[in-house]
Amino acid sequence: MNVVSPRQSKSSKREAGSISEGEMYACFSALSRISKAISGLRDLDAILKAGLDNIFEIMKDSVGGIMLFDKQTRLLYYHLHHKLSPRIISHMRLISGEGIAGKVAFTGQPMLIEDVTLESETAHPDIIVKEGFHSCISVPLRARGNVVGVINVINTMQSKFSKSDFLMLQAIGDQLGLAIEQANLYEQLRSGRERYRELSRRVITTQEEERRKVANNLQDKTSDKITALAATLQSLVTVSEKIETDEIDFKLKLKQSHALASEIAMELNSMIESLRPPFMDTLGIIQAIRHYVETNVIPSGIEVSFHLEYDGADLPIEIATRLFRVVQGVIGNIIQHSKAKNASISMQRYDDELVLRISDDGRGFDAGQFTRIQENGRGAGLFSIKEHTRLLGGRCAVQSSPGQGTHVTITIPLAKNPENIENQNITA
Ligand SMILES: Nc1ncnc2c1ncn2[C@@H]1O[C@H](COP(=O)(O)OP(=O)(O)OP(=O)(O)O)[C@@H](O)[C@H]1O
Numbered sequence: 001m002n003v004v005s006p007r008q009s010k011s012s013k014r015e016a017g018s019i020s021e022g023e024m025y026a027c028f029s030a031l032s033r034i035s036k037a038i039s040g041l042r043d044l045d046a047i048l049k050a051g052l053d054n055i056f057e058i059m060k061d062s063v064g065g066i067m068l069f070d071k072q073t074r075l076l077y078y079h080l081h082h083k084l085s086p087r088i089i090s091h092m093r094l095i096s097g098e099g100i101a102g103k104v105a106f107t108g109q110p111m112l113i114e115d116v117t118l119e120s121e122t123a124h125p126d127i128i129v130k131e132g133f134h135s136c137i138s139v140p141l142r143a144r145g146n147v148v149g150v151i152n153v154i155n156t157m158q159s160k161f162s163k164s165d166f167l168m169l170q171a172i173g174d175q176l177g178l179a180i181e182q183a184n185l186y187e188q189l190r191s192g193r194e195r196y197r198e199l200s201r202r203v204i205t206t207q208e209e210e211r212r213k214v215a216n217n218l219q220d221k222t223s224d225k226i227t228a229l230a231a232t233l234q235s236l237v238t239v240s241e242k243i244e245t246d247e248i249d250f251k252l253k254l255k256q257s258h259a260l261a262s263e264i265a266m267e268l269n270s271m272i273e274s275l276r277p278p279f280m281d282t283l284g285i286i287q288a289i290r291h292y293v294e295t296n297v298i299p300s301g302i303e304v305s306f307h308l309e310y311d312g313a314d315l316p317i318e319i320a321t322r323l324f325r326v327v328q329g330v331i332g333n334i335i336q337h338s339k340a341k342n343a344s345i346s347m348q349r350y351d352d353e354l355v356l357r358i359s360d361d362g363r364g365f366d367a368g369q370f371t372r373i374q375e376n377g378r379g380a381g382l383f384s385i386k387e388h389t390r391l392l393g394g395r396c397a398v399q400s401s402p403g404q405g406t407h408v409t410i411t412i413p414l415a416k417n418p419e420n421i422e423n424q425n426i427t428a
């Protein structure tokens with residue numbers, strides 16, 4: 001049998017040593033070309049195609065292809081090929097160990113066969129003769145130590161492949177195997193990231209729905225009753241003031257009860273407002289932001305200036321609500337951490353983008369520290385701001401350093417035509 005497999009052969013070192021300098025140079029430059037062609041490619045098919053194109057650029061008169069294992073049938077099939085006939089493509093579906101390619105896949109050992117027509121183990125000898133195949137090189141493609149496929153290069157002329165062709169293809173096989181491994185890892189990472197994004201989208205959507213439900217319940221079942229109670233107590237206080245009585249303690253307690261009920265009613269209202277932004281449904285995001293600033297920022301002594309060139313009136317409620325959550329998070333941080341004297345909020349609409357900028361002149365912080373949630377839970381607010389923005393398909397840039405204030409820029413893509421914003425998908 002005229003089969004050579006240097007990885008098995010003890011004499012392979014000596015044979016490799018017989019390769020001329022010119023052949024070595026050609027081999028290295030081919031490898032470097034392939035490496036350049038596939039570097040940076042993440043997609044498996046693009047990697048295999050670049051590898052295959054380069055192989056047949058070097059081995060001009062040959063035919064062949066890359067066989068991979070079908071995930072379902074576990075049969076080796078031609079995933080990509082160069083000038084193979086439809087007959088070969090349809091017939092060459094091999095189980096591991098079957099034919100030359102199957103054997104290479106099974107053993108993981110490359111093979112150089114000088115004349116395939118003399119080879120007893122070919123899968124379809126009749127077709128191989130009809131195709132005029134002569135010599136052949138078959139090398140395994142390995143990813144993470146497992147053979148995932150085979151590269152076959154076949155000569156249809158009487159000329160034989162050289163040892164350097166054989167070594168070069170093995171090296172290309174190893175190189176493509178590594179690239180496949182990386183592509184698989186990248187794919188795992190990508191699909192993991194996609195699952196995470198989907199989960200995160202659901203968490204945020206569910207959170208928003210829950211907030212709305214809790215706010216509605218609080219409004220219907222508690223807030224209205226407390227407000228009614230406060231009003232009743234108010235009228236009792238008024239009546240009691242007109243009554244002549246020595247029960248000073250009674251009057252005082254009544255007044256205190258009224259004050260307490262009013263305080264609870266106000267606190268409940270502000271809880272409801274933070275759960276379900278007011279005016280969002282009726283007056284839109286700008287009024288909701290203004291109201292939030294008036295009730296939360298101004299009392300803390302921070303001056304806020306507005307530069308609103310876009311009123312967001314055409315934003316769908318889902319986008320507006322999410323954007324409001326972002327504003328709430330950023331402004332919440334200004335109140336809680338900035339010690340700022342001034343803050344500014346600007347919103348502009350360009351052709352297909354909404355840009356929201358919120359700045360403060362406070363003490364600033366090291367924004368680089370908060371690229372993720374820290375173990376102690378710090379950073380969750382900024383993380384959620386970025387998640388909300390990302391779910392709108394947008395970008396969030398937080399620029400800050402100690403003593404330099406904080407500048408947050410949110411950019412959200414919008415449909416170019418304002419009429420289409422209504423249909424904009426917010427799942428990013
Ligand atoms: N405008 C700001 N000025 C100064 N420091 C800020 C500002 N915004 C954020 N920070 C700093 O960044 C940290 C992280 O902010 P983040 O919103 O993620 O968490 P938090 O506000 O501490 O908690 P949470 O938002 O979950 O209530 C803050 O603890 C604070 O130190």
Ligand SMILES: [Mg+2]
Binds near residue numbers: 329332
């Ligand atoms: Mg925060």
